[in-house]
Amino acid sequence: MKMKNFVALALAGCMALSLAACGSTATTGETSEAATGEQAADATEATDATATGSGFTVQLGPNPETLDPALNSAIDGANTIITIFEPLLLVDENNEVVGGQAESWEVSDDGLTWTFTLRDGLKWSDGTDLTAKDFEYSFKRLADPNTAAPYGQTVVGMIAGYDDAVGNPDADGNTTTEPDFDALQVVASEDGKTLTVTLSYPCSYFDKIAAFASMSPVQQATIEANGDGWCTQPETFVCNGPYMITEWTPSERIVLSKNPNYVGGWDSSRIVSDTITLLLIEDDTAAYAAYNSGEAQLIKSVPSDEIPSLTPAEEGGDFYIDSNLGTYYISVNCQREPFTDPLVRKALSLAIDREYVADVVMQGTYSAAHGISCPGITDADGSQFADNANGGEPYISNDYDANLEEAKALMAEAGYPDGEGFPTVTYSTNDQAYHLPLAEYLQSAWAELGITVNIDTVEWASFTPLRRAGDYDISRNGWVMDYDDPSNMLELFQTGNGNNDGKYSNPEFDAAIEASKVADKATHYEQLHKAEDILMEDMGCIPVAYYNDFWLQSPSLQGTWHSPYGYWYLQYGYVE
Incomplete structure (x- = not known):
């Protein structure tokens, strides 16, 4: 897929995402085969262009503070999380919500009950089964005060039972009751196929929240076995996205490799690069040198004193600015x-x-x-x-x-x-x-x-x-x-x-x-x-x-896109 005029895309996306805050009309979300006709055409182009596999290298920020979806609150970390994890729903190239780990979802007439039906055959990167029970645990973990999730109130605060889950804090933030981990009204079916979420008030943009990086599932067994260190090294890092971490040298690089057990909403035929290398560079000058040497095909950290000399993309250059x-x-x-x-x-x-x-x-x-x-x-x-x-x-x-x-x-x-x-x-x-x-x-x-x-x-x-x-x-x-x-x-x-x-x-x-x-x-x-x-x-x-x-991107890097929410989607990226 050729690099698009992303300013126009962002504006179109903002219009497409115009939402009413709350609604009472029953709605149903459903996915197709995960690829539209346009996507399928792009997939053919991508597959032909990268028949031998290979990979590409980008710089999107320094060493992430955390790659635990519940604890991350930075764009830098989120750009990695959206590549190695997958929530119930996704936001695609057109900024539309589509199925991720869920193949369909329904909303009750009163807007309070959201029912997600998961895809068949979901797996963690270690090959074990992923079920709705994993999402139940992960959502409740977001509300757990012991997790101290910065996004907790934002993403699960509208779910019924949240106040009891966090201990009914008073005006000063002090708990008045014992926090109840199981109070949050998120229930997985016995067969692990369905997740039912009951809200405390109608929230029509809950589908956008269900597609947010913090709502990605985490594996309970891995967390309990390794504590906070579970997400700091490849050996214990279990995820469910199209890529997985296979190498991590702090403050230097993270190497992502295709997840052989991936099942989800992204079109697997378009996931063609064997590896994605993330350079963990904090210094703008060093990032710029990596780009000019050809080591990196995309860098987010552009030295401010170089900007006047760069040629904008709309004039045939490689310097992009997007709202x-x-x-x-x-x-x-x-x-x-x-x-x-x-x-x-x-x-x-x-x-x-x-x-x-x-x-x-x-x-x-x-x-x-x-x-x-x-x-x-x-x-x-x-x-x-x-x-x-x-x-x-x-x-x-x-x-x-x-x-x-x-x-x-x-x-x-x-x-x-x-x-x-x-x-x-x-x-x-x-x-x-x-x-x-x-x-x-x-x-x-x-x-x-x-x-x-x-x-x-x-x-x-x-x-x-x-x-x-x-x-x-x-x-x-x-x-x-x-x-x-x-x-x-x-x-x-x-x-x-x-x-x-x-x-x-x-x-x-x-x-x-x-x-x-x-x-x-x-x-x-x-x-x-x-x-x-x-x-x-x-x-x-x-x-x-x-x-x-704003960023620099080589014309050789194709298939990636930038959203108006500040994310770079790398899943379909490849070097032409």
Whole structure:
């Protein structure tokens, strides 16, 4: 399959994924032979082109923090997980949900009961049988507080019994009852062929959640035998996707080989490369050297100082830019003084010239963000959620000079005129891509408020744990949507959410999120707009830019594709 114009594909995908949040009409999802006519044609081309097998090499990020589907919360890890694991459902090249390990699924008239029928002959990579009982265990493990899954509330929080499963936490996040592992209403049939999931409220985008990487099954026996180390070495790594890990040299490379026991939704006739090598390179310059030497056919880490000299794909070059449904933002530790004060957080936000950041610091590869919800997310009527936010006005004005004056006034109101008495603060970031240049810009921008900023550059392996633990003052952050519903972005900032790195907490915001969990579509979106209004008024996070992905890809690498959710699908890749 030839490389497509992915900007057009992303926009088409966003339209195709326009969802109502909740519904009550009975629906049925069913797969065909896993390949459409177009896919079958591509499969013939791919098979002919790679009759002798072989493989290809890509760089999509550094050493992953984890490849446990329940624990991963980073795009880097997810790009590997979607190649070696397979959930009940998949999202295909057209951004449509199709069967994965499930061959069909049905939704009850009231929208509460989802029944998945699994394919025959499913296997783990070690050759043992995979059944619905494996999915039951994996979903319940996501809810188990002992797992500490950052996505737990996001992906299984709407399943009936979730509160009991997590111990009915109070407003401060403390459990009030003993967590009940089996409380989550996920039931496998005795024959292991059917999985029934009962929701606590109708959620029409649950099919998108069922296709999410975190919802991949994990083998209970492997986890119990090897503990947390089960997913750190090929010898104990059992998966169920089209590829499996056969070599892993930390901070150097992961080698994936075709899984001989694979049965699932991807078209096996199109899975033609024997191996996929993932270079675990954190340094942009090293990644660029690997690409120029021919070692890698695709790299995500492109040195920012090289971008002006690269030829865009639409002009016949190998430099691609594709829109993402995501927002680059700054987490401010809302539990640390002086950041507990919304006036301080607003001042920090207003002192940022977002147009300058997007056009100069990020060299036009991102666009300025004036709210947390990004373009491309649809509203109740199919229009853009972001366009309708704040009564149609940006939360943050484009008038930087006026913003800066307001920021100085807010600092004075907070008790820090010209920064007097304000402590020296630390900005934490990893140093890939634009992260360090942005940190240096913020250092100078906040100096305009009389604030001294130290930059703490942290290796990627340590960065996300530091951020999740709240062991920082201010930190770079970001979120790429998992499905087209604004709740996926806004629920991040709910009290107790595993991805709420800034520890923002406001009962009114939480109440709006909870009120959005209803069958009525208009109410759902109305409450989410209210939630964003509260979040932006508090400046519980600081939006900076709307994401794009950019990368270099050799014309010899065919069959891969990039989704608007930030994933690279490598299953059908091959070198021509």
